[in-house]
Amino acid sequence: MWDRRRYAASVLISALSLTALSTRAETPSQPPTRSVADVNAPPVIRPELARNIAPGITVIPDPHINAIPNIGIIEGRRAVLVVDTGLGPENGQAVYELAKKIAGHRKMYLTSTHIHPEHYYGAQAFEGHATIIMNKAQAEELAEKGQAYLELFRKSSPQYANLLQNVHLVTASETYTGRRILDLGGRQVVLEEMPAHTRGDQIIIVTDSKTMFLGDLVEQGFFPIMPDADSSGQKWIEVLKRIEALSPKIVVPGHGDIGDISLVRTIQTYLEQVQSEVRQGIEAGKSQDTLSAQIRSEMEKIHPDWQNAQFIAFSIANFYSELTGKAIRLPSF
Numbered sequence: 238m239w240d241r242r243r244y245a246a247s248v249l250i251s252a253l254s255l256t257a258l259s260t261r262a263e264t265p266s267q268p269p270t271r272s273v274a275d276v277n278a279p280p281v282i283r284p285e286l287a288r289n290i291a292p293g294i295t296v297i298p299d300p301h302i303n304a305i306p307n308i309g310i311i312e313g314r315r316a317v318l319v320v321d322t323g324l325g326p327e328n329g330q331a332v333y334e335l336a337k338k339i340a341g342h343r344k345m346y347l348t349s350t351h352i353h354p355e356h357y358y359g360a361q362a363f364e365g366h367a368t369i370i371m372n373k374a375q376a377e378e379l380a381e382k383g384q385a386y387l388e389l390f391r392k393s394s395p396q397y398a399n400l401l402q403n404v405h406l407v408t409a410s411e412t413y414t415g416r417r418i419l420d421l422g423g424r425q426v427v428l429e430e431m432p433a434h435t436r437g438d439q440i441i442i443v444t445d446s447k448t449m450f451l452g453d454l455v456e457q458g459f460f461p462i463m464p465d466a467d468s469s470g471q472k473w474i475e476v477l478k479r480i481e482a483l484s485p486k487i488v489v490p491g492h493g494d495i496g497d498i499s500l501v502r503t504i505q506t507y508l509e510q511v512q513s514e515v516r517q518g519i520e521a522g523k524s525q526d527t528l529s530a531q532i533r534s535e536m537e538k539i540h541p542d543w544q545n546a547q548f549i550a551f552s553i554a555n556f557y558s559e560l561t562g563k564a565i566r567l568p569s570f
């Protein structure tokens with residue numbers, strides 16, 4: 238089993254447990270060749286891989302190592318905005334140092350696409366140096382689930398536990414509801430709430446180049462994850478339609494290679510297919526278990542190169558619950 242699966246499994250196990258808590262230019266559409274040789278490496282971010290994906294937008298990319306997200310540094314004349322931190326304080330410090338090098342004397346902001354540990358649990362490196370902004374729902378979700386996610390990630394892997402030593406969860410300096418426009422000086426960035434993968438997902442839109450950081454609403458190369466009852470398949474489809482209507486030119490997924498609007502369309506098509514199959518199955522009187530086996534098999538044939546096939550059943554469970562109005566029954570691992 239490719240280790241991304243094991244990573245995803247660990248995230249899922251974590252999330253399931255939480256249900257009780259309720260400067261090199263690169264063409265974005267030509268991603269580097271995926272390598273699976275080092276996915277088992279500790280999820281230590283690699284600032285040396287940082288590259289410009291558009292003027293004034295630097296990404297420290299996911300080098301195809303589990304639990305490393307794509308991290309953004311967006312520059313304006315007066316301020317820079319950092320998007321996501323990596324897993325734990327050491328990663329956060331490395332991101333901060335690169336951001337500080339880029340920012341110089343400009344003001345610094347930090348925001349997170351959502352609360353999952355590899356996206357936000359390095360935030361303490363920014364304390365006292367950056368204004369931390371997130372949406373209110375995300376802040377509340379962090380307050381509610383943050384500590385439990387920390388413990389569960391620590392349990393899921395010695396490497397994660399090592400990186401998550403001495404973590405403390407950082408409260409946002411500012412919260413917003415719906416939408417927040419951030420003026421970085423000659424450049425506007427929109428932070429927009431779009432819950433679907435979690436309760437507090439937000440997307441980050443750099444309006445001039447239409448570059449969008451989408452967090453785990455869009456991942457490249459593996460099946461979308463609906464880990465618990467806080468995910469919503471129907472909302473996810475609606476959110477992706479909203480994102481497509483914004484005509485993104487450069488799409489930065491939560492994990493995987495940077496691309497364009499096709500990444501968004503691909504995930505939307507997948508979700509709509511699963512939803513449609515579940516609806517037809519319900520109308521034909523089929524059980525969730527029958528549908529799980531049948532639809533998983535179909536989706537694996539459609540996407541033979543995607544990882545995390547075990548998550549197809551979770552999407553089916555989610556849609557089954559939404560379409561029948563019954564309480565969600567997540568599959569066991």
Ligand SMILES: [Zn+2]
Pocket residue numbers: 351353434453
């Ligand atoms: Zn996530």
